[in-house]
Amino acid sequence: MKLVAENVSWKVQGRTLLENVSLSIAAGETFGLIGPNGSGKTTLLRLFAGLQKPKAGRIRIAGQDMARMRQRDIARSVALVEQQANTAERISVHQAVSLGRTPFLSPFQPWSEEDEAIVSRALADVGMQSMAERLWHTLSGGERQRAHIARALAQEPCVLLLDEPTNHLDIRHQLSILQLVRQLPITVVIALHDLNQAMECDRIGVIEDGHLVDLGTPRQVLTCRRLRQTFGVHADILEDPAGPGQIMRFRQAV
């Protein structure tokens, strides 16, 4: 499903967080959003998820204006994994993942076998079947993040939005989550801090002070000049001797 932002702006208390962002993400694409802290990545993801309506411009999903869609209909095609969503409730992993079926349930459409099968599949996709009955507060950070992704997958979305999903995870879990996300046959928009991880995306958008300043393949976008200008670091970009990619070697802050 194609996801399009048309001249989108977002302001809060007179401060502009996003200005005139236009962006088109193709169906099935893995799209990376990068930018320094506070540049507007999370805001853009929130607009894409329909949590907020843009102050100006439009978000379209499969051609439809999101501002005119019901929250429930948006949630049937777009799922969001937030940066830190936690709970003090005593719920099991299975129950947490089951919440993903919410947009498909109603008082007249109770939990069905099909919902159960979808939840099992989502748990299997993130490799958590064996942890289904574990209680939430006993999970590690990586396990919680994977459970959130399973919850989002249980929504059977066409578009999956991830806000820095690898934050606070050890390297093994970082890689396994990115691998999982890349394999998904759906549109994925992922905000990332680790620029080497962004290298693995199909395309990258760079956000700086609420403006989309660059857009293209990782090779086109991640240049020494860009790293200096937007991220304020001196870096060398090296060809990976072990494969087709590139590696960034950060030297020092500007």
Place this chain on the structure above:
Amino acid sequence: MSKASVLTPWPRFQGRGHWFWLTPLLLFSAIMAGTAIGETSISIETVLKVLANRLLGADYPVDRIDAGIIWSYRLSRAVVAACCGAGLALAGVVLQALLRNPLADPYLMGISAGASTGAVLVAVAGFGGGVVTLSAGAMVGAIAAFGLVVILAYGASDSRGGGTQASSAIILAGIAGSSLFNALTAFIIARSASAEQARGIMFWLMGNLSGIRWDNALLAVPTALGGLLVCLWYRQTLDAFTFGNDSAASMGIAVRRVRGILILTVALMTAVMVSMVGAIGFVGLVIPHAMRFLTGSRHTRLVPASALAGAVFLIGADVVSRILVTGQVLPIGVVTALVGAPVFALILIRGARSR
């Protein structure tokens, strides 16, 4: 591990089916017990006979005084106690889920403070010129206070665009509103109440079911049933708030609308209950927590379980308040707090160990 398995919700309460036939049976037994036990004990047999005479048109011979006590005094009282208990517990469930705050309770939004101000205005300051009843005054006060708190919360959260701030804005606005109305109550009492009036108001505020008759039940039953239906209707929605407002919205919940409907519902329900029986504490706080331990956090079970437990608990508390001190009726709020506080402490300690 054995400790953990003790602390996980009881599996036999988790199965479906058990509930549905157990619920009316438990409720009926509690109401029967509430009707039979009192300063003059009446046998269950007599109670059933009176019920059969009244409801089924039977013609058993029973003592007329007993029949009078049972029908017009104790039964109506047990029914209203059940409704209030259920209503307050449901309000607690909803607010704790929506605001994601374990300390949220039905009085959070200034409702009890507003009700007491309204009651004091009528009883002490002579507001309404004797035409307005204490209950009506309490009701108006409760709704006024709630309105103020909502406006305050709205003003405090609107600029940030909802999200997590909105929840804390409601809690803070509730504290501000409660303080204001409590101060107004104290001011009115200090200015114009006699010691006797002050004592009466104190008694009313701690909860009192002694004035309850059938016309109260006519208001309490539909209110509690209506509240229960709304909560059951939104049971899946309440689950969706587990990870917060944004998470609920991303799962398709129209957060602002749903939160408005639910908070308004529980506020009205609480206002109706408080205006009849006074501000009975601890039910709305303790019952939902206790039920989470028994049935888990899913609202499909938590909502009916809390309503039932609240109803049974308040009938029990009412019975205890009548028989604990011979010749004197204790305020029911004293009983709920005396039982509720230790139970709550126990739950907190057990909860902390299971973390």
